[in-house]
């Protein structure tokens with residue numbers, strides 16, 4: 527075991543890690559930050575997406591020791607200190623962009639990165655960017671609407687067409 | 688995943704030395720190796736992370752006009768860094784997997800792995816890129832030796848890949864949406880001295896050059912010439928639940944024609 531320290535959601539945090547400890551397990555078990563989810567064993571679902579040094583990555587496919595010293599933002603660090611939801615989180619609520627909520631942390635982290643890179647994406651760009659995020663519930667339409675709304679673009683405020 | 692020791696060298700020499708140990712393996716972006724190890728389909732006593740080695744990252748142009756990409760350069764960095772200088776390669780990189788995979792996965796890892804459905808092998812072979820290691824330079828024509836097999840020797844690290852830039856090029860990928868890999872994809876590269884066509888996703892021997900298409904397109908670089916080709920033999924093609932060999936063979940021809948059309 528080795529002590530690994532990262533800046534997580536703005537604070538320096540430490541926990542032990544084996545060579546094989548994945549970033550997602552270090553966050554969930556080491557720091558008890560369980561908002562980041564594990565939805566698959568195959569690096570395909572995106573439920574575990576966090577921002578590593580500002581970029582979205584799948585925390586289930588990064589080794590904790592490898593990124594010792596990095597800066598990480600998880601879903602717990604997205605809302606304001608007083609609990610005010612971020613624009614993307616609020617839009618997911620307003621447009622019913624979730625049902626069971628399992629994929630939502632990854633969706634919000636990915637969508638937040640998209641809007642940072644591309645503040646006014648087209649619907650096609652939203653769908654393309656979120657290709658690595660799998661949702662078993664919503665059918666994606668309301669997720670896409672939420673992201674469009676979060677980018678300040680007009681979206682019909684109906685739950686589903 | 689079975690446990691292992693993780694080593695984080697900060698320069699190439701340290702990495703080369705760390706890889707001398709028994710059962711040591713390089714870790715690129717981990718986007719293939721870690722899922723494989725999680726499934727216990729692979730194990731190692733020691734992983735040597737290449738991500739801390741600045742000298743094998745980045746993109747530049749050499750005196751011969753070749754685009755030189757460090758082996759540890761991520762797909763995302765190629766997507767943005769080659770957008771002006773080699774748009775066909777940037778576009779290929781930008782369609783690998785998804786944004787999170789592209790932020791970790793590297794060109795060296797993709798070429799070392801040589802998955803029969805991977806994207807970069809098609810570009811490297813179509814351009815006869817040079818694969819550089821700490822020991823030698825290997826032309827792509829001599830590098831790909833069959834599914835998951837390359838000319839790399841134990842402990843050899845892909846440090847750089849050099850691409851002669853084609854006059855025109857396009858990568859046409861027919862995506863297998865569940866895996867995000869190509870079902871079949873074709874890279875067409877046109878040079879002053881002829882056209883090269885490389886196919887991935889189709890053959891059970893991995894990436895290959897389609898000789899008939901190269902001959903026809905070198906004589907007449909047109910969509911009609913591509914459409915007039917006979918699809919390659921379905922015999923050696925991958926057959927699985929996503930598509931049988933005949934379907935893949937047909938797709939090779941269609942993807943090639945689309946790629947040519949996009950070049951014109």
Ligand SMILES: Cc1cc2nc3c(=O)[nH]c(=O)nc-3n(C[C@H](O)[C@H](O)[C@H](O)COP(=O)(O)OP(=O)(O)OC[C@H]3O[C@@H](n4cnc5c(N)ncnc54)[C@H](O)[C@@H]3O)c2cc1C
Nearest residue numbers: 715716717718719720784792793795796799805806845868
């Ligand atoms: C959801 C998903 C979708 C994907 N879609 C695609 C796709 O559409 N097209 C595609 O081509 N790929 C795809 N991939 C694979 C991805 O491109 C991987 O990044 C790539 O195949 C391996 O690169 P890596 O840097 O992650 O290598 P790793 O996984 O770290 O390593 C792979 C192998 O290469 C070796 N290795 C790594 N770097 C080097 C080096 N510099 N020198 C020598 N050996 C090295 C390792 O020891 C290991 O054997 C996908 C992966 C995922 C998870």
Ligand code: FES
Nearest residue numbers: 565571572574586
């Ligand atoms: S848990 Fe990371 S991609 Fe599914």
Ligand code: FES
Nearest residue numbers: 625626661662663
């Ligand atoms: S809301 Fe249930 S998986 Fe997306």
